[in-house]
Amino acid sequence: MLDPKVLESWDKEYFWHPFTQMKVYREEENLIFERAEGVYLYDIYGRKFIDAISSLWCNVHGHNHPKLNQAITDQLKKVAHTTTLGSSNIPAILLAKRLVEIAPKGLTKVFYSEDGAEAVEIAIKLAYQYWINKGKRKKIFITLSEAYHGDTIGAVSLGGIELFHGAYRDLLFNTIRLPSPYLYCKQNYQKLCDECKNDLLQMLEEILKDKAQDVVAISLEAGIQAAAGMLPFPKGFLKGVRELTKRYEVLMIVDEVATGFGRTGSMFYCEQEGITPDFMCLGKGITGGYLPLAATLTTDEVFDAFLGEFGEMKHFYHGHTYTGNNLACAVALANLEVFEEEKTLENLKPKINYLSERLQEFWELKHVGDIRQLGFMAGIELVKDRDRGEPFPYGDRTGFKVAYKCRERGVFMRPLGDVMVLMMPLVISFEDMDKVLEALFDTIKSLE
Numbered sequence: 001m002l003d004p005k006v007l008e009s010w011d012k013e014y015f016w017h018p019f020t021q022m023k024v025y026r027e028e029e030n031l032i033f034e035r036a037e038g039v040y041l042y043d044i045y046g047r048k049f050i051d052a053i054s055s056l057w058c059n060v061h062g063h064n065h066p067k068l069n070q071a072i073t074d075q076l077k078k079v080a081h082t083t084t085l086g087s088s089n090i091p092a093i094l095l096a097k098r099l100v101e102i103a104p105k106g107l108t109k110v111f112y113s114e115d116g117a118e119a120v121e122i123a124i125k126l127a128y129q130y131w132i133n134k135g136k137r138k139k140i141f142i143t144l145s146e147a148y149h150g151d152t153i154g155a156v157s158l159g160g161i162e163l164f165h166g167a168y169r170d171l172l173f174n175t176i177r178l179p180s181p182y183l184y185c186k187q188n189y190q191k192l193c194d195e196c197k198n199d200l201l202q203m204l205e206e207i208l209k210d211k212a213q214d215v216v217a218i219s220l221e222a223g224i225q226a227a228a229g230m231l232p233f234p235k236g237f238l239k240g241v242r243e244l245t246k247r248y249e250v251l252m253i254v255d256e257v258a259t260g261f262g263r264t265g266s267m268f269y270c271e272q273e274g275i276t277p278d279f280m281c282l283g284k285g286i287t288g289g290y291l292p293l294a295a296t297l298t299t300d301e302v303f304d305a306f307l308g309e310f311g312e313m314k315h316f317y318h319g320h321t322y323t324g325n326n327l328a329c330a331v332a333l334a335n336l337e338v339f340e341e342e343k344t345l346e347n348l349k350p351k352i353n354y355l356s357e358r359l360q361e362f363w364e365l366k367h368v369g370d371i372r373q374l375g376f377m378a379g380i381e382l383v384k385d386r387d388r389g390e391p392f393p394y395g396d397r398t399g400f401k402v403a404y405k406c407r408e409r410g411v412f413m414r415p416l417g418d419v420m421v422l423m424m425p426l427v428i429s430f431e432d433m434d435k436v437l438e439a440l441f442d443t444i445k446s447l448e
């Protein structure tokens, strides 16, 4: 291997990192990972860290998993990539069938892409063209404040995080925005409850009563606004939205990019609400965290609206060079097999309960302002003063400082602002969960 110091200098010289202030990055010491095993990451100095954020929310069964590795090398010996524009490949076919089998009933068609943002982009365009193909021109999308659907311009248009999205305002299409459910509930009712859910659904109904004939779709994340800092929805909210969208004949896009593949305790969060949206966007955990792949699932109703003679020009003029990539689909299939073989979801249940219990301990810490959890996804919000609800100044980077200190304890984290995110691989052991929680607890305590 190259001298670590040389690698560090080349990293700072040539590599522009995502969501990173490069001035600060270049002044700091950063982790450069070389290999990984299970939930452990190893850097170029051989130091070991627990991957407490599943390598940005996508790793599921651990790194360097023999079965997932094997799926890739087996496929690699056949072919790495062939185009799916008008032709097909074996892993993409098998994966589409398998996804339909495990998805909420009624989602019967799979459109592939490479990243979560593209899966959302595709849902936007499909929904928009669906109405055109049906002879209607509609143009309004309904979205939520604090939503995050990825960083391409369509996905940013549906987004509602001012810090990430504000700069591009003039480039975006207009949407009608409902309040972020969690923040609305907190402000008006202190906590998630049926009353706040009903208020929100009533607001949505008022909009639909007036504008449904112009509304293409409503888009929402599944059960929790993760990127906004782990803001859960009241239970039944998604179900209520589904009922209204059906009644007013508006499409529903549910973004399961973060929540899909077990993260909330079930394969998809939609199952917990008993709903089938018109579009379900998948990404992140779909390949177990191995390769970039995403998918937009939809219904026969939508699919059929795109059928016609060639000359009618009703088809979906959209695709990417690597759509349905053979290697990515092969490892995604293996990912689903491992869910069954290792009984991943069954084994996760006690871990979710354990996490809930242990999170309660964090209330003792005076800089903990809020604790939020959905399934195996959790966020601990740090504040300067809990009673006054006063945040730390943004420029202080308190969340990052806590994360950096956790590294000294062998735990790798990346916060969202001052929200400490816990998104551990589903396979993590109780022992390693303890290590993560203890490192985080002690570090937050040291702020006092």
Ligand SMILES: *Cc1c(COP(=O)(O)O)cnc(C)c1O
Pocket (backbone or CB within 6 Å): 114, 115, 116, 117, 118, 120, 148, 149, 150, 151, 221, 226, 227, 255, 256, 257, 258, 259, 283, 284
């Ligand atoms: C991460 C994320 C996306 C974007 O996925 P990328 O693969 O980063 O483009 C979209 N929606 C949600 C809910 C996400 O968490």
